[in-house]
Amino acid sequence: MKCQYGGCNEEVFEQSGFCILHIDLPEDEKSERFIRINDLKNAAIENKKIKEDFNFKGVKLNSVDFSNLKIDKDLIFAHAIIKKDFYCNNTEIKGDIWSDNVNIGEHTFFEQSNIIGSVSFFRAEIGGNISFDKAKIGKYAWFEGLKTEGEASFNHVEINGSLSFKEAKIIENVSFYASHIEGHAWFDNAYIGGNTWFDFTEIKGGLSFKNTNFRSLKGQEKAFRNAKIIWERLGDRENADYHFYHEMEAKRKQKPFYVKYPELIVQYPFGYGAYPFRLLTSFLIILLVFALIYWIIDGNSLNSLLEKIRFSFLVLIIPAYGVISAKSDIYGLFTIFEAFIGAFTWPTFIVTFARKYMR
Numbered sequence: 001m002k003c004q005y006g007g008c009n010e011e012v013f014e015q016s017g018f019c020i021l022h023i024d025l026p027e028d029e030k031s032e033r034f035i036r037i038n039d040l041k042n043a044a045i046e047n048k049k050i051k052e053d054f055n056f057k058g059v060k061l062n063s064v065d066f067s068n069l070k071i072d073k074d075l076i077f078a079h080a081i082i083k084k085d086f087y088c089n090n091t092e093i094k095g096d097i098w099s100d101n102v103n104i105g106e107h108t109f110f111e112q113s114n115i116i117g118s119v120s121f122f123r124a125e126i127g128g129n130i131s132f133d134k135a136k137i138g139k140y141a142w143f144e145g146l147k148t149e150g151e152a153s154f155n156h157v158e159i160n161g162s163l164s165f166k167e168a169k170i171i172e173n174v175s176f177y178a179s180h181i182e183g184h185a186w187f188d189n190a191y192i193g194g195n196t197w198f199d200f201t202e203i204k205g206g207l208s209f210k211n212t213n214f215r216s217l218k219g220q221e222k223a224f225r226n227a228k229i230i231w232e233r234l235g236d237r238e239n240a241d242y243h244f245y246h247e248m249e250a251k252r253k254q255k256p257f258y259v260k261y262p263e264l265i266v267q268y269p270f271g272y273g274a275y276p277f278r279l280l281t282s283f284l285i286i287l288l289v290f291a292l293i294y295w296i297i298d299g300n301s302l303n304s305l306l307e308k309i310r311f312s313f314l315v316l317i318i319p320a321y322g323v324i325s326a327k328s329d330i331y332g333l334f335t336i337f338e339a340f341i342g343a344f345t346w347p348t349f350i351v352t353f354a355r356k357y358m359r
């Protein structure tokens with residue numbers, strides 16, 4: 001009888017319906033049955049290694065050690081379930097690594113390995129850390145939708161294509177210290193629970209954290225600052241501004257409460273000078289609110305409303321005009337207050353607009 005796992009042609013193991021590699025491991029690790037099945041699984045793995053068959057799709061193993069090997073083809077662990085660690089250090093892989101939907105209970109290591117092709121861990125689940133320290137990846141590195149309970153460590157790694165952690169969930173730190181990425185690096189819509197390190201990292205393309213969710217403000221600040229610098233170098237102002245805005249937001253949130261909350265005014269209506277249209281909207285709202293206040297205090301007809309809008313506009317763009325024409329009653333106090341706001345808003349608007357659209 002053949003194994004019931006789709007695409008598997010091995011003989012079933014003891015009427016279980018599955019071959020030795022696809023059969024579940026017994027729960028009790030100390031039981032005789034567990035030890036016997038685990039030994040047979042390891043023997044089957046060794047056997048496949050000798051036959052140079054590296055297709056381990058959907059296998060169920062206790063742990064994997066593929067360190068110090070030379071593999072001439074693709075290494076496939078898609079949909080596999082590994083209860084403990086996955087070791088593949090110092091290994092040379094001529095093809096790709098396909099580990100989509102793999103489930104690894106503890107840590108995953110590909111340290112100092114040389115992978116000529118691409119690496120894919122699409123929607124993989126890892127119970128511990130994932131480390132590619134000092135590894136080389138010849139093409140793309142796909143970690144989209146990956147979930148790891150520990151760190152993602154890619155220090156001194158060399159990637160010849162692009163890297164994607166879109167929609168990934170990394171509970172601890174993300175580290176790319178002194179690594180080199182030839183293409184882009186995407187972390188859009190990802191969740192990062194710890195700190196981030198991109199010091200001395202060279203990224204030829206962009207580094208993107210669009211809608212990335214950070215639990216650590218320090219991590220957010222550092223990640224967005226690194227991304228901002230990279231986009232500025234690429235001359236992409238829109239992305240540089242996006243990352244600058246979120247870097248400033250993280251900085252603001254780390255300040256004491258008496259700075260943190262007043263600075264909300266700089267973040268939202270002023271948009272840290274990154275969003276001229278947001279500023280324009282704020283400007284128009286201030287203009288109309290003050291015009292209404294003047295009209296309520298002083299006016300009564302439609303004509304006088306238009307007059308108040310004109311007056312409010314003049315006070316905003318020429319604060320001196322407002323101060324000079326201020327009366328000594330409540331009306332005058334509002335005029336001075338609006339002139340004060342205008343003294344900041346109008347120049348900020350001009351600077352923001354010029355920075356965004358003029359060269």
Ligand SMILES: [Zn+2]
Binds near residue numbers: 008
């Ligand atoms: Zn099978």
